Amino acid sequence: MNTERKKPVTFKKINATNKMKEIMELHFRELDEAARTKSRKIAWCTSVGPAELLRAAGFLVYFPENHGAMLGSTRMATDLIPLANALGYSPDICSYLTSDIGSYIKGESPISKAYPGISGPPRPDVLVYNTNQCRDVQDWYYFYGREFKVPVIGIETHRGVGDITKAHVDSISAQIEALLPKLEEISGKKLDYEELKRVVGLSRQCTDLWKEVLRIAANIPSPLTFFDGTIQMGPAVVLRGEQRAVDYYRLLLAELEQRVKDGVAAVDNERFRLYWEGMPIWGKLRELSTQFAELNTCVLASTYCSSWVFPALDPDDPFDSMARAYIELLIVRNEAYKERYFDAEIDLYKIDGMIFHDSKTCPNNSNNRYGMPERLSKKYDMPTLVLHGDLNDLRCYSEEQARTNIEAFIEQLAEKKGR
Amino acid sequence: MNQDTIFAGVDVGASATKVALIDAGRRLLASDVRKTGVSFEACARESMDAALAACGVSLHNLAGVYATGYGRHNVSFAQATRTEIACHSRAAHHFFPRQITVVDVGGQDNKIIHVDAQGLRKNFKMNRKCAAGTGAFLEEVAQRIDVPIEQMDSLARQAEHVVHMGSFCTVFTKTEILAHLRAGEKVPEIVAGLIESVVKRILEMDPLSGEVVISGGVVAHNPVLAEMLAGHLRHPVQILPNAQLAGAFGAALFAAENQSGDS
Numbered sequence: 173m174n175t176e177r178k179k180p181v182t183f184k185k186i187n188a189t190n191k192m193k194e195i196m197e198l199h200f201r202e203l204d205e206a207a208r209t210k211s212r213k214i215a216w217c218t219s220v221g222p223a224e225l226l227r228a229a230g231f232l233v234y235f236p237e238n239h240g241a242m243l244g245s246t247r248m249a250t251d252l253i254p255l256a257n258a259l260g261y262s263p264d265i266c267s268y269l270t271s272d273i274g275s276y277i278k279g280e281s282p283i284s285k286a287y288p289g290i291s292g293p294p295r296p297d298v299l300v301y302n303t304n305q306c307r308d309v310q311d312w313y314y315f316y317g318r319e320f321k322v323p324v325i326g327i328e329t330h331r332g333v334g335d336i337t338k339a340h341v342d343s344i345s346a347q348i349e350a351l352l353p354k355l356e357e358i359s360g361k362k363l364d365y366e367e368l369k370r371v372v373g374l375s376r377q378c379t380d381l382w383k384e385v386l387r388i389a390a391n392i393p394s395p396l397t398f399f400d401g402t403i404q405m406g407p408a409v410v411l412r413g414e415q416r417a418v419d420y421y422r423l424l425l426a427e428l429e430q431r432v433k434d435g436v437a438a439v440d441n442e443r444f445r446l447y448w449e450g451m452p453i454w455g456k457l458r459e460l461s462t463q464f465a466e467l468n469t470c471v472l473a474s475t476y477c478s479s480w481v482f483p484a485l486d487p488d489d490p491f492d493s494m495a496r497a498y499i500e501l502l503i504v505r506n507e508a509y510k511e512r513y514f515d516a517e518i519d520l521y522k523i524d525g526m527i528f529h530d531s532k533t534c535p536n537n538s539n540n541r542y543g544m545p546e547r548l549s550k551k552y553d554m555p556t557l558v559l560h561g562d563l564n565d566l567r568c569y570s571e572e573q574a575r576t577n578i579e580a581f582i583e584q585l586a587e588k589k590g591r
Numbered sequence: 592m593n594q595d596t597i598f599a600g601v602d603v604g605a606s607a608t609k610v611a612l613i614d615a616g617r618r619l620l621a622s623d624v625r626k627t628g629v630s631f632e633a634c635a636r637e638s639m640d641a642a643l644a645a646c647g648v649s650l651h652n653l654a655g656v657y658a659t660g661y662g663r664h665n666v667s668f669a670q671a672t673r674t675e676i677a678c679h680s681r682a683a684h685h686f687f688p689r690q691i692t693v694v695d696v697g698g699q700d701n702k703i704i705h706v707d708a709q710g711l712r713k714n715f716k717m718n719r720k721c722a723a724g725t726g727a728f729l730e731e732v733a734q735r736i737d738v739p740i741e742q743m744d745s746l747a748r749q750a751e752h753v754v755h756m757g758s759f760c761t762v763f764t765k766t767e768i769l770a771h772l773r774a775g776e777k778v779p780e781i782v783a784g785l786i787e788s789v790v791k792r793i794l795e796m797d798p799l800s801g802e803v804v805i806s807g808g809v810v811a812h813n814p815v816l817a818e819m820l821a822g823h824l825r826h827p828v829q830i831l832p833n834a835q836l837a838g839a840f841g842a843a844l845f846a847a848e849n850q851s852g853d854s
């Protein structure tokens with residue numbers, strides 16, 4: 173009798189993804205080989221850290237946050253987190269941190285599952301953090317610093333930044349430069365300034381292309397979803413500053429531009445356009461993307477995927493421009509700036525509603541906690557929804573409640589639009 | 592539309608399954624409420640059969656069936672589904688056709704829905720994953736003090752004062768009750784405090800502006816909750832007629848509107 177049964181959803185494959193898988197595998201195999209043969213020094217770096225400096229200084233760079241996302245998306249995280257909790261790392265702190273440490277303790281890694289022959293993350297020679305994501309990264313790296321008996325150095329960011337001043341830039345720039353002596357000591361060679369300029373230039377090209385990829389979602393219908401973005405951002409995070417990341421995003425962008433020309437929508441019969449604020453729920457990407465697609469709703473843009481857009485990077489002024497790039501980030505800005513940012517995003521992507529993911533263990537990346545959804549909802553007469561969950565700890569997520577909330581939200585949007 | 596036409600709503604909730612049968616004039620003809628078992632489909636069928644029997648009709652006599660609640664997608668004999676948020680707001684607007692704030696206190700979750708004068712939802716909120724401060728909280732703590740759930744309302748009304756609980760967490764509250772019993776507090780005062788905990792949970796979810804209408808099984812069995820909420824808000828709180836049936840009734844209204852082309 174039920175005449176409303178949903179049709180199975182078919183996702184449109186992005187062909188460029190095969191190339192991405194290839195270059196990501198190469199990245200991990202290079203790291204593994206370097207760790208085994210000691211042919212190159214390895215630096216662990218925060219995702220929005222001074223990766224350009226490390227590459228220019230001759231290090232291969234590994235990103236624990238990328239590993240955290242892999243632990244989440246493979247759903248290994250929830251079983252591993254308690255191992256870190258038992259060591260005194262609270263279940264309330266970053267679940268990238270706790271799942272990553274749990275992974276280390278148990279000796280299980282999604283890297284070895286994805287790439288046979290690699291035992292896990294490469295042993296570091298140095299750990300370099302930038303607290304612009306949160307303070308947790310610092311404590312995360314100190315754990316490994318103690319375990320591997322290697323130096324931990326980093327940058328302490330400003331937080332709650334409104335207008336960025338010269339003082340802000342100078343202080344971060346000075347901190348980046350201050351990393352050099354230790355890095356040069358470990359690498360055994362002086363920084364080649366021309367190489368730094370080259371790497372910063374490549375990073376800028378990568379980030380410009382990534383921005384174009386994300387902005388293509390402003391088309392109606394959107395050829396790209398937020399869920400695609402969480403996969404496609406891999407090279408922007410781990411290969412930023414390398415030519416292959418630039419090449420990849422040229423390839424991806426061309427494919428998406430062709431989609432626009434051909435009128436190909438990422439979600440069939442796109443009825444509603446939503447914005448995702450906050451962290452992905454890595455272990456539920458498939459379920460969420462399926463539910464939204466069934467509801468003919470495209471979640472098409474996000475704060476998260478835009479976290480690797482650094483328009484300030486300037487190869488002619490590498491230190492100051494890196495400093496500026498790393499404090500222009502939304503995550504370190506004040507509430508007034510964030511609201512202005514959302515104003516522009518709402519306008520650009522022509523969205524019908526916003527979903528705020530209140531990520532239990534990631535307060536820095538959960539922008540619902542100071543009345544933002546209520547303010548934006550009122551300002552734009554736009555429905556907003558807060559989903560309670562977590563980036564990696566699925567114990568904080570209720571599947572059924574989330575599904576009902578999303579379904580009710582789409583009902584509300586349909587009522588509003590009279591469809 | 593023929594006045595003999597009958598529509599049904601099935602609400603498979605976390606604690607109870609409800610069925611409401613209505614006629615074309617949107618009048619309640621028959622209903623059934625029973626505990627939700629382990630099979631949502633079987634429970635929905637049994638509940639539907641009981642309501643149909645009370646009305647003297649068969650399933651094939653129905654002009655439309657809509658399902659709602661946690662188990663809404665398991666009701667194979669329903670034509671369509673709507674969320675419980677949609678159905679509670681629809682039922683509430685049927686009885687209070689103006690701008691209202693709907694509070695549904697259910698078995699596993701609380702919902703607060705702002706509905707405009709046309710019956711459209713402006714926004715809604717549900718509690719977080721944890722069922723603290725919902726019907727499940729009262730069921731659990733009632734067991735701890737050996738109070739049958741159906742006696743909570745009358746006990747709370749006997750209370751000479753309210754024992755204020757520091758939490759609406761079931762686990763913490765069970766421990767806290769022990770301390771209050773040791774201190775000589777009586778059961779009625781503790782029961783009043785437990786119901787007040789649910790009220791406090793509702794109050795922290797939303798400012799509850801304007802006219803407030805409350806629905807759901809918890810207030811159907813404990814109308815004192817609405818009185819306590821009104822006391823905190825300092826304005827009256829209306830209880831929806833047949834409050835426990837609100838979801839099912841709203842689903843039946845959607846079925847009727849679909850038939851008449853209203854939705």
